[in-house]
Amino acid sequence: xxxxxxxxxxxxxxxxxxxxxxxxxxxxxxxxxxxxxxxxxxxxxxxxxxxxxxxxxxxxxxxxxxxxxxxxxxxxxxxxxxxxxxxxxxxxxxxxxxxxxxxxxxxxxxxxxxxxxxxxxxxxxxxxxxxxxxxxxxxxxxxxxxxxxxx
Numbered sequence: 001x002x003x004x005x006x007x008x009x010x011x012x013x014x015x016x017x018x019x020x021x022x023x024x025x026x027x028x029x030x031x032x033x034x035x036x037x038x039x040x041x042x043x044x045x046x047x048x049x050x051x052x053x054x055x056x057x058x059x060x061x062x063x064x065x066x067x068x069x070x071x072x073x074x075x076x077x078x079x080x081x082x083x084x085x086x087x088x089x090x091x092x093x094x095x096x097x098x099x100x101x102x103x104x105x106x107x108x109x110x111x112x113x114x115x116x117x118x119x120x121x122x123x124x125x126x127x128x129x130x131x132x133x134x135x136x137x138x139x140x141x142x143x144x145x146x147x148x149x150x151x
Contacts, residue, residue, distance in 0.1 A: 006073035012054035013080030104129035
């Protein structure tokens with residue numbers, strides 16, 4: 001039996017457009033375009049499609065999340081700093097009736113105390129952090145498993 005094709009939205013918050021330049025000792029040297037390419041290729045291997053987006057604007061991310069209803073099978077989100085501050089993102093994600101997985105490049109629990117809390121985690125099925133860009137691949141595997149289990 002062939003696996004169903006799923007569309008997955010991958011959202012990235014503020015400053016992630018600066019990957020490869022911003023604190024490479026924390027976030028690595030790979031830029032967001034390279035991560036997007038890897039995600040697209042790997043999703044194809046899983047029988048999925050991804051729409052990979054980034055915004056530095058909280059309201060724009062909220063709109064993207066709202067538009068995911070009915071258009072996507074799941075959402076993978078790296079909210080960046082908004083993970084720790086945005087009740088608006090949490091509220092938008094609560095509206096979704098599809099799986100949400102949170103991703104962080106760094107291990108947020110080994111960093112400043114304010115990064116130990118995430119408003120996104122409270123509404124996500126799971127959180128992947130500390131594996132650098134590979135975290136997105138792990139999230140795609142996890143999303144595929146969640147979607148297969150739900151089918």
